[in-house]
Amino acid sequence: MSLNSELVTINFGPQHPSMHGVFRLRVTLDGETIVDLEPVFGYLHRGTEKLAEERTYVQIVTLTDRLDYVASMSNNLAYVSAVEKLCNIEVPKRASYIRVIVAELQRIASHLMATGFLLNDLGAFGTPLMYCFREREKILDLFEILCGARITLSYMRPGGIFQDTPQEFWNNLELFLESMPNQIDELESLITGNEIVLSRTRDVGILTPEQVIDASLSGPMLRASSVKWDLRKANPYEIYDEIDFDVPIGATGDTFDRYLIRIKEMRESLKIITQCINLIKPGPVRNEDVPLIIRAPEGEAYVGIEGPKGELGFYLVSDGGISPYRCKIRAPSFINLTLLKEMTAGGKIGDLIVNFGSIDIVLGEVDR
Amino acid sequence: MISFNTLNLFLVDLLSFLPDKLVFTISGLIMSVAICTFLIGLGSVYTWFERRVIARFQNRSGPNRWGPFGILQPIADAVKLLIKEDIIPATADKMVFIAAPIIFLCTTLLVYAFLPLGIDSQLGNINVALLFVLGITSVNALSVFMAGWASRNKYATLGAIRAVAMLISYEVPMAISLMGIVMVSQSLSLVGIVSAQSNIPFIILQPLGAITFMIAAIAEMSRAPFDMIESESELIGGYITEYAGMKFAVFQLSEFLAPIFTASLFTVLFLGGSNPLKFLEFLPIPGILWFASKSFVITAILLWFRSTWPRLRIDQIMGFAWKVLMPAAILNTLLVGLELVFIRDNYILQIIINMLIFVVFIYLIANILGQKRLKLKEPVPSELANMDA
């Protein structure tokens, strides 16, 4: 007598308590093991690329805020760098330093959110999440001092940043830099040695370097599979070539390595910010020759930066008018998602949630 | 001295105008109803306590709007659940559907039937009380399955099956780890166990048994880190998907009563129940206060565990039960048996041997089960794409 079992298809629906936004997964199960996986997204599509064709170059900065709404400075930086490359605009030195400081702060904030939510999915009832958000609140307060808003910042303009930093910002930044290493240590001692976290995340969702390079992944997912590639060192932009920092890589390519890389990158970001504070000099922060409505010469430009989630790129095509002819956004979360099936096939349902949390996607980027 | 027995005799005196059989029945009924009401009230207060304390662990305040310090919050929750519509699915099995939460609550409350809450304070004293308690806690698993089956929902049934698998596999170490206590105290009645701890509480004498029982009890009430029932089954639903309104409130209440009764059980079995601490014996504190404070400490420790640790996966939970806890419980029984034969009266030697074996056991099990797998390796950059080269 043979057992008759059939495959069950369940729908991990768009509204879900443990999902990172409106994202739908159709999972085919054989008992407890996952056989097939089909992601369905597009629930947050807002037509950013088409809207960008109707707006002038400075107005698009406000559109790019809302792509990866968790790390809005990085989006601004990528777009503004693309416009500067297209129109050959020069950026003053002080603006470059401030851009790097702010981008690294944003990287810390984004990684804190990713770590907090990974542990929330693991079931730790919100305690590590609250500790991560307590630190993120300090960073968002710093951003409020700078530009009056916490999440949708639109701080950068083609030609520099829009207004210089007040003295209050530097004072609070010093306080933040003093207290942050202790908090990261506390977070690590709560999570990294924890046997339950280790047994849930070790050897789960392993990706080999060949798979990762073939699928053109980037960011912590690439570095976790021991591929040493970081755009800040490979193609340096802004002033990253003057600063000294390490690029952490992982050993096996499982979810624990991705989590550990994010913690290490946070420490590296603190080092970068400290060096920038020592190197910065007073000066202009905005290129005064750049008008409010820019008329770009004909041509195209692509700039990719190392955002917190991977390589974020903007490809602008201009036909000589005040709006771009085409603005294509290379969203890292969208491309990192494509390997979800290979990561989870053969695993259990509990592993699916952990894998999904370790990719760290933001639906604003995936759906644009 | 106020104790349940004196209260019982007082009630019997009061009702002596009734025929004999009725008197004892009615006085017992009054005491039981009083204790049950008190326990349900305690369960509601425990929800408030848990929310406040977990919030303080997370650097925030818990509910603090209703009443001073938010003490009226459970009433607000109860009112909200009461005024919700009570839905029964059309194809569900009505009798079983309605009976499941009732059985869940009853089995949780029945544990207190024979617990000695103070000196000479128990609702009844039978000489197989421990067996009764173990049996009642296994009916919990039955009611979980009833809830899942009667819902006629594919996913609820799947969730309930996994829950039942976990619950029944943790009953085995729970029961076997108690054999050590039974052998030392020579009786299965809870009053006898408490009085056998008048010299040393059993947690010092048998640490391996105590820890095994504690872990198995946490899994039995499906709290963190074993609460996969309420989480991954989010994906599938879990056995309480189809419940709404007051039935859901009964499930939640039983779930919040569980830590309290586990703590009380642990106190009675391993911490000496209502025996005072040796060096504070001279203080005139009644036994029930000792019992309450010990249970409170254990409840707070369970709350501490819940707010700190993430949860385990289902296959890891089952592996843990059969590969770690079962050998631990059997080893404990073996040890206690051998010690009773050879060094019955030398307590200090027993304690030293037990603690040593406890540490050695953890070391061995961790290494056998693949501790080395969890060590971190040194990363080596891959040759496929290296920006340094």
Place this chain on the structure above:
Amino acid sequence: MYGLGLIKGLGITLKNILFLQRRNTTQYPDRKASIIDLAKLDNKNFISYAFTNPMKTLKSMMGMIVISDKVDQHPRFRGEEFSWYEERCTGCASCAKFCPLGIIKIVTDQTGKNYAEGQNYDIETFDIDIGRCMFCGLCVEACPYDALHMGSGFEEGQYKRNDLVIDVERLKKAEKKPSHWFRPQLEQKDDYSPFDEEIAWDKVGRHQKPSKKDLKNKWIRK
């Protein structure tokens, strides 16, 4: 290893509940006052406060007294209200042209009157729809005369969606407390803070009127 990582985690949470006493919540808009808070407001120590105001002490122990809990705001905060100085506004509608969403509606005098050079237009309609506004501040950046500024308030909720459209009457009567966003001249003034008092129209700009050369260079360049 061997369960020690778990115990270290327990130690961290214990440290947070025992030693890190500061709670990170701001209970907006008001929170229940304890005796210590009330005594601090009166600058007394709480025992003497308890003796001098017994009724209030009792009430606060029952949780019946509330004090307001404000959120920390910084001067560059982009609030939900707008400060508009009609003495400075010329009706050029640069803000309306530059808004990415197109929610500012400006209709100037339709009677066909002949305006002399340097005269301000008469404004009939100046609607800002804050139901759709994303508070990006590009309109403030575009205004060449420093007539429109972002405000500092954020409690602008209304019951009907149509009430969210700010018309010119409301703009004229609103409190003029502009935030420092994109107005470096306000930051350099030591005696102005957007939370304390209003500021008059002649003190709020960089200059009175931009020169024609400035206008031409800052707007559109061929």
